[in-house]
Amino acid sequence: MSVFLSKEELELKGEIKQFAEEYVAPKVGEIEKSKSYDTIRNIIHELGKRGFLRVLHPKEYGGSEFGVIGDTIIAEELSAVNFALDLSRLASIHLCGMPLHRFGTHEQKEKFLVPLIKGEKIGAIGITEPDVGSDAAGMKTRAHREGDYYIINGEKRFITNGSQADYICLFAITTPLPITRPKTGMTAFIVEKGMKGFTVEKDYELMGLNGTRISHLRFENVTVPAENRIAEENYGFKVLMDELNSERVAIAGQGVGVAKAAFETALRYSTERVQFDREIR
Known part of the structure; x- marks a missing residue:
């Protein structure tokens, strides 16, 4: 009982x-x-x-x-x-x-x-960046729309499952430069393994976590279909x-x-x- x-x-x-x-x-x-x-x-x-x-x-x-x-x-x-x-x-x-x-x-x-x-x-989530940890609202990864696609550029670091994931729920800023309003201009996307421009920089070796993969990821002009956007644009926060x-x-x-x-x-x-x-x- x-x-x-x-x-x-x-x-x-x-x-x-x-x-x-x-x-x-x-x-x-x-x-x-x-x-x-x-x-x-x-x-x-x-x-x-x-x-x-x-x-x-x-x-x-x-x-x-x-x-x-x-x-x-x-x-x-x-x-x-x-x-x-x-x-x-x-x-x-x-x-x-x-x-x-x-x-x-x-x-x-x-x-x-x-x-x-x-x-x-296998899934993962892409939040943390080289200069952004707990302050997710300060992220620098950006996405802009071109027709039926979004073009994503940026880096994510310390991503659990990053190098092994089939899908990454990635967060990026979608307000146009030079404006950056993360709380009202962030959008979530599903980035799929194998998309052109998505690369794994490295896997980190962390004490007690040898079995999993914690990764540094790079996104260079990654083209993601608009249908992979989660919720409305700028609703990501x-x-x-x-x-x-x-x-x-x-x-x-x-x-x-x-x-x-x-x-x-x-x-x-x-x-x-x-x-x-x-x-x-």
């Missing part, structure tokens, strides 16, 4: 915990030591097949509408076993998926969101703030999962370590 979680939420917690311990844990060494992203990609695909990527999204597109609590449960249990894996999952199904869920057209959801929910494709609000809840779950794993490891060690003829605990 739990005074905090419903019966259904407890069942979900048990299922994802079992998956993490039986399916993910044996692969942790491979995730951390391998130079390939294939292990995480395969696990995300398996998460999709088992329905664990459905919790946030509408039933119409293959979701289960379990909600934010369900997503936080999954974040906690996966992060307790391997944080790099859940960071990739979060970037794909949440950071890229939620703008599509909340603001995308039916066609965009069918084309981009459904494969993310199934785990068949509201799309971004909406995504960040729900993302932060899941990140809290990740933090609890990592802390729980550290505590349990320390507790277990305290029963095994003997000094002066007694356990140290």
Whole structure:
């Protein structure tokens, strides 16, 4: 029994915990030591097949509408076993998926969101830049419209899944130069892998995140169809703030999962370590 979680939420917690311990844990060494992203990609695909990527999204597109609590449960249990894996999952199904869920057209959801929910494709979000971190309103990446297309130029840095993503939910300024009003002139787009002018500068090596890919990306005259724009032009700041609000809840779950794993490891060690003829605990 739990005074905090419903019966259904407890069942979900048990299922994802079992998956993490039986399916993910044996692969942790491979995730951390391998130079390939294939292990995480395969696990995300398996998460999709088992329905664990459905919790946030509408039933119409293959979701289960379990909600934010369900997503936080999954974040906690996966992060307790391997944080790099859940960071990739979060970037794909949440950071890229939620703008599509909340603001995308039916066609965009069918084309981009459904494969993310199934785990068949990997998503990312493009916010951070070389000179812009938490102050997203100061971004410099720009997009201007030419007919039925937008031309995007700029850089994004520290992008989770960046070099591996099939779709990137990219934010850019769409007000004409020299005017820059990010809060009223930012627009969101889906940039697809392989679009001409989109290049990966490098993947960063970050402690504890060897299994995932955190990337520096460059966009030089990338031509994106207007149909890939999410919501109206210059509505992107509201799309971004909406995504960040729900993302932060899941990140809290990740933090609890990592802390729980550290505590349990320390507790277990305290029963095994003997000094002066007694356990140290």
